[in-house]
Amino acid sequence: MATPLSPDRLLAALRAEGVRVVEHPGWRTRNRNHKGAWGPVHGVVIHHTVSTGSASSVALCRDGYSALPGPLCHGVIDKEGRVHLIANGRANHAGTGDDDVLRAVIAETPLPEPGENNTDGNARFYGFECVNLGDGKDPWPAAQLDAVERTSAAICRAHRWGAGSVIGHKEWTAAKSDPRGFTMEGLRSRIASRLKSAPGRPTGPVTPRYQPFPGAGFFATQPVSPIITAMGRRLVAEGCSAYRVGPGSTWSEADRLSYAKWQRKLGHTGDDADGWPGRASWDALKVPYTT
Known part of the structure; x- marks a missing residue:
């Protein structure tokens, strides 16, 4: 059980872990707290967007759509390894899932197969959407997987959680199949290894090098x-x-x-x-x- 991180603490934790953060206007106060509880929090849920393109995926997750209003997560992790912060507070990302899974996350014990959808996950989990079509063919660049690992580790470190507090959406409810294209077991193993050492050094603004126009x-x-x-x-x-x-x-x-x-x-x-x-x-x- 933990009190959700404030915007400042979340940002500091991500940067301390070496995450390349992009802050989008209004992210600190964008949420759906008027629709239900936010906290206590117990873990992190990883998703894929079923979309392409950084800008369009961020807009989709920020605004949502008629059947599912935004925000749809707290951050969007793009293929270049940047984490776009779009919300802080309750977000429409996890939906309902299995209370047995929640108990396993809290205890950091092996996860049971999800069965019932009887528990509000939006109140209990941070959520991060990763830009990927989710067809099992769309690649997961190394920079993106590194950002998923660092982001998850940053939140776990801030709350003094272990890697068992990070799950995939498909592990929360049988109604979902995300993320697809890598294994959550592998991700948790990398997170566990990272948590054994000091966090990565803080990163300032990154100035990437782009290809000049060749004419x-x-x-x-x-x-x-x-x-x-x-x-x-x-x-x-x-x-x-x-x-x-x-x-x-x-x-x-x-x-x-x-x-x-x-x-x-x-x-x-x-x-x-x-x-x-x-x-x-x-x-x-x-x-x-x-x-």
Whole structure:
């Protein structure tokens, strides 16, 4: 049993664990406390979003939808390993689950298979949504899994919990299948190892290195380059994929069609959305630097 962390304590715990935090406007007071209890808290629930793209996933989890109003979690963990804080307090993420599972989490004993849905999980768990389609094929980049581990460990350390206080949504209720694509047993093992040592050093603002615009002529030569692969992965992450296979390292029509989707997402039309990269749209895409 624990009193929920204040916004300042949560932020401090995450940063002390080396988490790359993005604070979104209003996160400190955004919650659904008017709908029910928030606390005492007993653990952390990990989810996947069934969506693509950082910005769109954050917006979905912040605002929710007609059948399930937001916020839908406390933070969104994107594929680049950033944790977007969007809420503090009760959130619509866990729903109802099994009281036997809750007792096992509190005792940090092996989890039973969830059966009944008779307990309000939104009052008892922090929730983090991870950007992933949840189809078992969408990759989990190392940076994202590291952020899931660090975020979970930070909250456990702040409350003096062990790794047994971190569960997947599918372990809370049989009605859910998330997260899919890695095992919770493996995650808890990594969290347990991390908790045995001092937290990671605090991290300040991170200035990532992005690939400079290689010039319009670069793409006209149908290049074979890791830059094309990195670009394609960013387009997929932003929900602008026209790929059937890949992306790969050779510039192709699928790359052009995907890039056209990105240009349209930025609001471009006509010749400005023909799929051939320009400096402004390239800089906005933030392609990671590669050699």
